[in-house]
Amino acid sequence: MPKISIVVPCYNENEVIETFHTTLVETLDAALFPGRPGDAGPAAGRDTYEICYVDDGSTDGTRERLRTLAETDPRARYTSFSRNFGKESAMLAGLHMAQGDAVVIMDADLQHPPELIPRMLELHSHGYDQVIAQRDRAGEGLIRSAFSQAYYRLVRRAMDVEVIDGAGDFRLLSRRAVNALLTLPESNRFSKGLFSWIGFDTVTFTYENVERAAGSSKWGGRRLINYGIDGLLSFNSRPLRLAIHTGLWLVLSALVYAVWIVVNVLVSGVDTPGYATLIAAMVGLGGIQIATLGVIGEYVGRIYHESKRRPHYVIRETDETTMPITPKAT
Ligand code: UDP
């Protein structure tokens, strides 16, 4: 039987981590050791699966809780960051940690139901390298779901890689898919795009959206918008192309307008000066210039960021089995 690694990024999940762990262990044991329903005991699990918790610089005692978990349950391992590096970095650290032949990435808040893991494993055994559990948007705020749907439509149009609406980070990856992901060196990681970029046979199934078990969501409006911008910009330079096209069209229409003015003066003489037109044109052009500069600046910033080649995270502490693992400064 292949060994399974579960990667769980945790940021201030103190309230829910205990429940999460118990639920996960029970579900996995029931699925993997059918003869012994419920918790088959830590010893039974060890070689079959491991749970790699990554504490993303939590400030609410999540770290202490994970440390205790790792001490009491040999199936649990953990790595703790020196500060909050973001979910992308936490997932990456988890992938570095994971030793399994199949790796499942899931949230700590039980919004990714552990009951679906057996189904993912089943699909994986049919040869799929990526198994995506896609949630529907039931129970989500109307505005938020409208925005994210529009966003995904935009991303799909603007990017060269396929990103599926509602397909979060709850997925199973085969060993070779994980290895492929780990070879990608960029420091600005947008996993949704990277997952799709590596390719391999992928299968998707849907499940009903669930509410967070406890604690609160870490994604406020600003964070989501920034995440959205990351997604759009990290996969190609199409926005720059768009800026060039807009600029060219504006130059063309300005020429046409100028010709029209000249013809108009020749035909009917000078009439009232075009005050309003002038202001409108100036403001419009100014706006477009600033926006274009912003886009260019964003890319330059990215180049600067990548050229520093900093590691994706700094580890504060890990459990004994994980100790030798250091982030690769690729
Ligand atoms: N998370 C993280 N680092 C962060 C923010 C979130 O590791 O900076 C983790 C969080 O602990 C959870 C998962 O990412 O396990 C998803 O976060 P959350 O449930 O807040 O997002 P939502 O489900 O609301 O999109």
Ligand code: MG
């Ligand atoms: Mg959540």
